[in-house]
Amino acid sequence: MTFEITQARLRAMLPAISLVAVLVPILFLQPATLSYFGSSLLLNLAVPIVLATLAQLAIITVNDLDLSIGPFVSLVACIGATLLVKQPWLGALALAGCVLAYATVGALIELRQIPSIVVTLGLAFVWSGLAIVLLPSPGGTSPEWLGTAMNYQTPWIAAPIVWSALIALIGHLLLMRSSAGVRIRGAGGNPRAMRRFGWSLVRSKATLYGIAGLFGVMSGLSLLGLTTSADANLALRYTLLSIAAVILGGGEFVGGRVSVVGAVLGAITLTLAASFLAFLNISSDWQVGMQGAILIVVLSLRVLLQRGDRQ
Amino acid sequence: MSLQTPSETQSASVANAGLLARLKSIQAPWAWSFVGAVLVWFAIVIIFGFSIASNVAQTALVYGVFMVLVGLGQMLVITSGVGNIDLSVPSTIALAGVVSMQVTNGSNGRIALGLAAVVGVGVAIGLANYALIRLLRIPPIIATLSSSFIIQSLAITQGRQLPPPPSALGAFATGRFLHIPYIALAALVLSLLLGILLHRSIYGRRLSAIGQNSRAAWLAGVDVHWTRCIAYVLSSVIAAFTALLLAAVSGGASLDMGVEYMLISIAVVVIGGTLVTGGKPTITGVWGASMFLFLTNAVLNAVGADAGVRSIVYGVLIIVVTVAAGGKALR
Numbered sequence: 001m002t003f004e005i006t007q008a009r010l011r012a013m014l015p016a017i018s019l020v021a022v023l024v025p026i027l028f029l030q031p032a033t034l035s036y037f038g039s040s041l042l043l044n045l046a047v048p049i050v051l052a053t054l055a056q057l058a059i060i061t062v063n064d065l066d067l068s069i070g071p072f073v074s075l076v077a078c079i080g081a082t083l084l085v086k087q088p089w090l091g092a093l094a095l096a097g098c099v100l101a102y103a104t105v106g107a108l109i110e111l112r113q114i115p116s117i118v119v120t121l122g123l124a125f126v127w128s129g130l131a132i133v134l135l136p137s138p139g140g141t142s143p144e145w146l147g148t149a150m151n152y153q154t155p156w157i158a159a160p161i162v163w164s165a166l167i168a169l170i171g172h173l174l175l176m177r178s179s180a181g182v183r184i185r186g187a188g189g190n191p192r193a194m195r196r197f198g199w200s201l202v203r204s205k206a207t208l209y210g211i212a213g214l215f216g217v218m219s220g221l222s223l224l225g226l227t228t229s230a231d232a233n234l235a236l237r238y239t240l241l242s243i244a245a246v247i248l249g250g251g252e253f254v255g256g257r258v259s260v261v262g263a264v265l266g267a268i269t270l271t272l273a274a275s276f277l278a279f280l281n282i283s284s285d286w287q288v289g290m291q292g293a294i295l296i297v298v299l300s301l302r303v304l305l306q307r308g309d310r311q
Numbered sequence: 312m313s314l315q316t317p318s319e320t321q322s323a324s325v326a327n328a329g330l331l332a333r334l335k336s337i338q339a340p341w342a343w344s345f346v347g348a349v350l351v352w353f354a355i356v357i358i359f360g361f362s363i364a365s366n367v368a369q370t371a372l373v374y375g376v377f378m379v380l381v382g383l384g385q386m387l388v389i390t391s392g393v394g395n396i397d398l399s400v401p402s403t404i405a406l407a408g409v410v411s412m413q414v415t416n417g418s419n420g421r422i423a424l425g426l427a428a429v430v431g432v433g434v435a436i437g438l439a440n441y442a443l444i445r446l447l448r449i450p451p452i453i454a455t456l457s458s459s460f461i462i463q464s465l466a467i468t469q470g471r472q473l474p475p476p477p478s479a480l481g482a483f484a485t486g487r488f489l490h491i492p493y494i495a496l497a498a499l500v501l502s503l504l505l506g507i508l509l510h511r512s513i514y515g516r517r518l519s520a521i522g523q524n525s526r527a528a529w530l531a532g533v534d535v536h537w538t539r540c541i542a543y544v545l546s547s548v549i550a551a552f553t554a555l556l557l558a559a560v561s562g563g564a565s566l567d568m569g570v571e572y573m574l575i576s577i578a579v580v581v582i583g584g585t586l587v588t589g590g591k592p593t594i595t596g597v598w599g600a601s602m603f604l605f606l607t608n609a610v611l612n613a614v615g616a617d618a619g620v621r622s623i624v625y626g627v628l629i630i631v632v633t634v635a636a637g638g639k640a641l642r
Contacts, residue, residue: 112633115587118633122626126627127626136619247449286464288461299447300447
């Protein structure tokens with residue numbers, strides 16, 4: 001059996017290629033990153049970003065876009081740092097309410113045929129507002145069990161890598177291999193066929209938005225477990241980071257074309273890219289700018305490799 | 312304006328139907344935000360008295376106008392088709408503000424030079440944004456975000472030891488003609504020009520066409536990319552121009568003076584009734600929505616609501632307006 005390099009294969013391998021493209025210079029600059037300690041330090045913040053990316057992926061699956069995931073993750077962290085510590089039941093209830101709110105919004109978007117960008121933009125204001133009301137100034141504490149869970153040391157391979165791989169595997173099985181997953185992806189791929197088949201698009205969208213909310217909650221809690229205190233602006237950058245990660249992972253804005261494994265790799269690539277900058281000793285003025293430049297370079301790589309595929 | 316004819320015939324045909332049905336048949340999405348703004352203003356008159364309300368209106372004509380300006384640019388980009396959005400507005404404001412202050416260097420004689428610099432910054436950013444979208448095929452939301460990071464860094468490097476704005480510019484920013492701030496008049500002139508561009512020129516027709524169906528427009532011979540490119544350039548130029556005025560009003564440019572305008576610029580476009588899927592802009596709606604949001608903000612401030620509550624009200628407003636307006640079947 002020969003292994004031909006076709007466009008389709010290249011396309012599927014693209015997230016891995018981008019990861020290597022970022023990883024190699026890092027290893028070149030800092031060989032110690034390959035060690036257990038080095039990799040866990042470098043990828044420390046990967047788990048919440050991976051989870052937020054999967055939340056975004058759930059929404060991009062139905063051709064929508066979630067502009068509120070960053071503020072939502074911040075809100076969850078704020079709930080975790082205040083309510084969940086003082087009144088665990090109330091905190092859990094609030095988190096469940098958030099997931100429910102997400103699902104409701106999903107149903108609403110389908111029922112009224114309104115653009116998700118605008119509705120989630122409104123939601124972003126709401127989440128931010130709630131987070132500020134809950135926690136006007138940075139602070140709070142992480143529930144003890146959360147810190148313990150996030151600091152758990154896995155044998156052989158650093159915990160963030162293990163968690164990310166596990167999340168990718170479970171997500172892949174659920175969305176790509178299960179019949180429910182196929183049905184849900186169909187809502188993005190061909191909604192008209194879905195409707196004619198008698199499957200409810202409203203239910204599909206509500207489910208996916210609910211799943212997004214669930215991943216958002218997990219992302220917020222894992223972030224809180226790592227930072228041990230919360231802030232209403234803690235994760236605002238996650239919105240765009242998660243969209244970029246999904247796109248980097250081979251997701252498209254149309255047609256329910258997504259890849260769970262790719263998105264997870266994309267999230268890790270972007271996490272690494274941020275650390276890469278720290279190694280380069282760039283002046284602080286250009287830190288932000290280099291992030292933009294890396295994003296552009298990595299995304300244009302995608303276009304270069306896909307060129308033949310598109311024609 | 313041409314929209315009134317079908318709506319009149321339509322409302323005549325449903326004259327027997329209920330009032331609600333008749334209101335729904337009015338094809339003027341911009342009217343709602345205006346009604347909202349007027350209602351809120353009357354609420355202020357009733358609660359706080361006329362003198363305070365007229366003060367609030369005066370402030371709205373300065374600070375609300377900045378929302379109008381950034382909204383107008385965003386409106387052009389959103390109109391150019393689904394998925395098109397300009398997230399680089401805040402960093403454009405930062406860079407243009409900083410550059411214009413450096414170029415004018417506080418001297419009245421160099422204001423023209425400053426204006427030219429502002430336009431130059433705007434054109435360069437707009438072209439760069441569209442180059443990323445077109446040449447590298449990056450989705451607009453990510454492209455304009457990535458470029459905004461780079462622009463922000465550029466602004467940081469230029470932002471040290473900023474001279475204050477020239478005195479004449481400061482006088483213009485705070486000056487009034489018949490109680491109406493010059494800034495509001497400037498925005499009005501810009502709105503009129505844009506109105507002519509959108510509704511009375513070939514470019515406006517083309518922009519609407521590519522927004523409604525870019526493939527059909529392309530088949531009809533419209534240069535889709537050039538038309539869209541101009542929308543991005545105009546958006547950046549307007550944002551850059553806003554930066555100059557913002558710096559003049561607040562007595563100097565700062566790197567974070569544009570931060571809040573990213574979400575606001577989108578919010579006023581949407582609440583104003585511009586079709587989010589593209590192809591149908593409304594300038595009047597942007598004004599109505601800006602005044603509405605500014606006045607609501609003023610009321611919330613006056614009753615002592617903190618930033619969190621204000622943000623929640625903003626968000627709920629956006630969602631309620633969108634849900635109430637509903638969408639056409641997109642597919």
